Amino acid sequence: MxxxxxxxxxxxxxxxxxxxxxxxxxxxxxxxxxxxxxxxxxxxxxxxxxxxxxxxxxxxxxxxxxxxxxxxxxxxxxxxxxxxxxxxxxxxEFLPRQLSGEEVEEAVEQAIAETGASSIRDMGKVMGQLKQNYAGQMDFGAVGPRIKDRLCSGG
Missing domain, CATH: 1.10.1510.10 (Uncharacterised protein YqeY/AIM41, N-terminal domain)
Incomplete structure (x- = not known):
């Protein structure tokens, strides 16, 4: 359904x-x-x-x-x-279960690896990948800074 x-x-x-x-x-x-x-x-x-x-x-x-x-x-x-x-x-009631903080971190790492992101310029690719795979399961406003920190620090 x-x-x-x-x-x-x-x-x-x-x-x-x-x-x-x-x-x-x-x-x-x-x-x-x-x-x-x-x-x-x-x-x-x-x-x-x-x-x-x-x-x-x-x-x-x-x-x-x-x-x-x-x-x-x-x-x-x-x-x-x-x-x-x-x-x-x-x-x-219609949204899937929200991911835990640890699961969000894993999803971010996986999206960075899958997109081959290496700099802040790749943030859009990573965010697009996450939105495609985890729509409704995480707060993308809160995830953005995590991705930015991860890409700026290089690991």
Whole structure:
């Protein structure tokens, strides 16, 4: 079952169970996927987005909600932060298990070896390899500095 199908099935279940907050989040996910489908079709991809793109969408949605949570908590709006936290829980149901710090280090080392990266100019190649193999399984914003340090230090 594709991610899109899993989201659709969860949406139907939430409707049947009248789970309003879950339903709202699933509708947001569905809308984001459809937006990307439209963009993909405009670029000639008639099939729309695949699982890798859906994972990227979900990862981006999670990151946005974490940023919102922080802002709401700093602003003293704990009620809104809690709503964002609930949305994150629903979104994360569709994401694969996050890699541990050690697994991320191994993945970075492997990507550097596979791409033959030797300088900071190769960072894009390494990041592309990681995104292709580990979409939704790691925070690429946090991985970027690790790759940079590794390539600058030369080992």
């Amino acid at each position: 594709t991610l899109r199908e899993r989201v659709g099935a969860s949406l139907k279940t939430a409707m049947k169970e009248k789970d309003v907050s879950r339903l709202a989040t699933l509708r947001l996910i569905n809308a984001a996927i459809k937006d990307q489908d439209i963009a993909a079709r405009a670029q000639g991809n008639e099939d729309g987005v695949g699982d890798a793109e859906v994972l990227a969408i979900l990862g981006k949605m999670t990151k946005q909600r974490h940023e919102s949570m922080r802002a709401y908590e700093e602003g003293g709006r704990i009620d809104l932060a809690e709503r964002e936290r609930e949305e994150v829980k629903v979104i994360e």
